[in-house]
Amino acid sequence: MIIAVDGPAASGKGTIARALARHYGLPHLDTGLLYRAVAMTVQRLELDATKEADAVAACDFDDSLLADPGLRSDAVGQLASVVSAHPLVRASLFQRQKRFAHQPGGAVLDGRDIGTVIAPEADAKLFVKATPQIRARRRHSELHAHGATISYDKVLADIRARDARDSGRAAAPLVQAPDSALLDTSFLTIDESVRRAIALVEARVAA
Numbered sequence: 001m002i003i004a005v006d007g008p009a010a011s012g013k014g015t016i017a018r019a020l021a022r023h024y025g026l027p028h029l030d031t032g033l034l035y036r037a038v039a040m041t042v043q044r045l046e047l048d049a050t051k052e053a054d055a056v057a058a059c060d061f062d063d064s065l066l067a068d069p070g071l072r073s074d075a076v077g078q079l080a081s082v083v084s085a086h087p088l089v090r091a092s093l094f095q096r097q098k099r100f101a102h103q104p105g106g107a108v109l110d111g112r113d114i115g116t117v118i119a120p121e122a123d124a125k126l127f128v129k130a131t132p133q134i135r136a137r138r139r140h141s142e143l144h145a146h147g148a149t150i151s152y153d154k155v156l157a158d159i160r161a162r163d164a165r166d167s168g169r170a171a172a173p174l175v176q177a178p179d180s181a182l183l184d185t186s187f188l189t190i191d192e193s194v195r196r197a198i199a200l201v202e203a204r205v206a207a
Contacts, residue, residue: 001106004114007128010135017110031111036071039079059092087171115177124204125180
């Protein structure tokens, strides 16, 4: 069974995808980490993330980089949104994601184009969203828990800028797949969101 979980930053899609993977005993891939790994490689090699050739040159990273805690930093996340807009970067990472989705038994993948590009044939698709203000509050709390001193207003501005880039890019923009189930986590707890996600997957599989 392949489960696709898409949505904007800090919507809760990663938490939900991990919970679904545990529930169904499936491997999980946070595809955003792939783009964060490219972004971190761009940083380390002192390349220009706005130049497609530089970003593509950073795509040949070792899988061990995906375990680097530095990938979760806000700075790397912002840069990942820049490199992910390059069509050749997305093409370079496409097969890696496709292979993960189609391994024996299936998998759970979360990102921004799983249900539309990576696995349009997924058995169940969820599109997870929340208001920009709530997503900014979540990200702000997360960053402060890790010692960051960034203001809420700056986080909200970054969230909105990332949404604009992700939804407006020419290559695989962030859009809800027509056959995906919408899950708004704005006013749900984590447990409520997970229960709702499982129910939506069960309904889709039963159908």
